Amino acid sequence: MTPNHHRTPAWFQQRLAVPTGPVRVVIDTDAANEIDDQFALAWALRRPDRLNIAGLYATPFSFAHRRPLLPQAPAGDPAFAPPDVGMERSFVEIHRMLDVLGDPHSRAAKARVFRGSLGYLPAPQQPLHSEAVDHLIATAREHGPNDPPLYVMALGCVTNIASALLLAPDLVDRIVVVWTSGFPSHAPWPNTSLNLEQDLWASQHLFDCGVPLVYLPGYHVGAQLRLSTPEAERHLQGRGPVGNELHRLFTHNPLWSILGQTGAEPYSWVIWDIICVAWLLQPDWVPSGLVASPRLGDDLRWVADASRPPMREAWGVQRDAIFSAFFREALGPGMA
Numbered sequence: 001m002t003p004n005h006h007r008t009p010a011w012f013q014q015r016l017a018v019p020t021g022p023v024r025v026v027i028d029t030d031a032a033n034e035i036d037d038q039f040a041l042a043w044a045l046r047r048p049d050r051l052n053i054a055g056l057y058a059t060p061f062s063f064a065h066r067r068p069l070l071p072q073a074p075a076g077d078p079a080f081a082p083p084d085v086g087m088e089r090s091f092v093e094i095h096r097m098l099d100v101l102g103d104p105h106s107r108a109a110k111a112r113v114f115r116g117s118l119g120y121l122p123a124p125q126q127p128l129h130s131e132a133v134d135h136l137i138a139t140a141r142e143h144g145p146n147d148p149p150l151y152v153m154a155l156g157c158v159t160n161i162a163s164a165l166l167l168a169p170d171l172v173d174r175i176v177v178v179w180t181s182g183f184p185s186h187a188p189w190p191n192t193s194l195n196l197e198q199d200l201w202a203s204q205h206l207f208d209c210g211v212p213l214v215y216l217p218g219y220h221v222g223a224q225l226r227l228s229t230p231e232a233e234r235h236l237q238g239r240g241p242v243g244n245e246l247h248r249l250f251t252h253n254p255l256w257s258i259l260g261q262t263g264a265e266p267y268s269w270v271i272w273d274i275i276c277v278a279w280l281l282q283p284d285w286v287p288s289g290l291v292a293s294p295r296l297g298d299d300l301r302w303v304a305d306a307s308r309p310p311m312r313e314a315w316g317v318q319r320d321a322i323f324s325a326f327f328r329e330a331l332g333p334g335m336a
Contacts, residue, residue, distance in 0.1 A: 012311075013310070015212040023050070025152075026057065026152055027044060027053060027153045028059050028116070028155060029041065029056065029057065030058075030087075030155065031094050032093040034253060036155075037090075038093070039273065039274050046329050050280070051281070055139055057116050058094060059117070059160050060084060060118065060156075060198075062082055067080055070259070073258035078254070079258050083117075095110060095113060116159065125201075136161070136164040136171075140175050141168070147174075149212070150176075153276045154177055158199065161177060162201070162203075171211070177206065179206070179214070182195070183217055183218075183219045185311075190299060207295060214279065214313075215312065221317050226269065236331070242331050284318070285318040287316045288314040289312070290313075291312075
């Protein structure tokens with residue numbers, strides 16, 4: 001599918017303007033993948049004054065395609081389970097984190113958690129139906145083409161989102177996708193990013209369908225959001241149920257087994273997904289600009305094309321400001 005060229009640059013510029021107040025959001029997350037999604041969920045759900053969260057979607061994930069690159073990983077590790085298992089684990093993890101948060105706002109959100117796709121797109125242009133996809137389409141259609149958009153915070157692969165866009169192309173006029181993944185669009189290297197490479201056809205459709213996209217590169221923008229062991233001990237441990245749970249996740253990372261780590265050595269970890277929350281709360285923390293959206297080749301490399309519609313791409317991140325706000329806002333008792 002080619003981009004919607006009838007939409008003018010001025011239309012994209014208006015749709016991709018940085019948010020200045022409260023916005024309506026759905027969150028698409030592979031919450032059981034590692035630990036960063038839980039940080040992002042905690043922060044987003046602690047800010048109902050700015051983020052009106054209309055839905056939480058579990059997205060599929062699996063490290064099975066990376067198995068040959070991880071010879072030290074034990075056989076049967078949960079990380080290598082099929083993507084439908086990853087989706088179901090994420091569905092359960094979303095509910096678990098809502099229980100940890102425990103405030104009335106988070107408890108109410110449990111009615112808005114939906115299972116996503118059982119796998120990746122089987123072929124280009126072939127969507128997958130799921131509860132999450134149906135909810136996304138219905139929720140987006142509550143926003144007229146001239147209304148403020150529904151923001152879709154994408155914290156994993158974009159199977160659910162691409163499926164919704166394929167089934168309901170009118171969503172292009174109703175949503176803005178905020179996604180973290182991959183390298184900057186000018187980088188020459190293959191995008192060896194889990195969010196992007198798991199479902200290449202879905203990722204390609206996201207760039208080709210003309211949906212307004214806020215692209216927050218993981219390398220090496222989001223990668224600056226690295227949390228160290230001393231910081232986790234100082235700012236998470238002993239900071240109530242949420243702080244203690246995030247500290248437990250930080251010190252018991254589920255990916256250690258496939259990476260050959262034990263946690264005994266000094267370490268740090270990138271809390272990738274909070275970049276999406278940070279951009280929606282305070283865009284100045286994640287400076288960005290409009291660039292022509294690239295094509296994504298079958299070899300995972302960007303292909304520049306100045307004739308394509310613009311997207312908003314981040315080029316920096318205010319690491320200290322983001323973590324300061326996170327520690328201040330995500331760990332407290334929450335807002336009823």
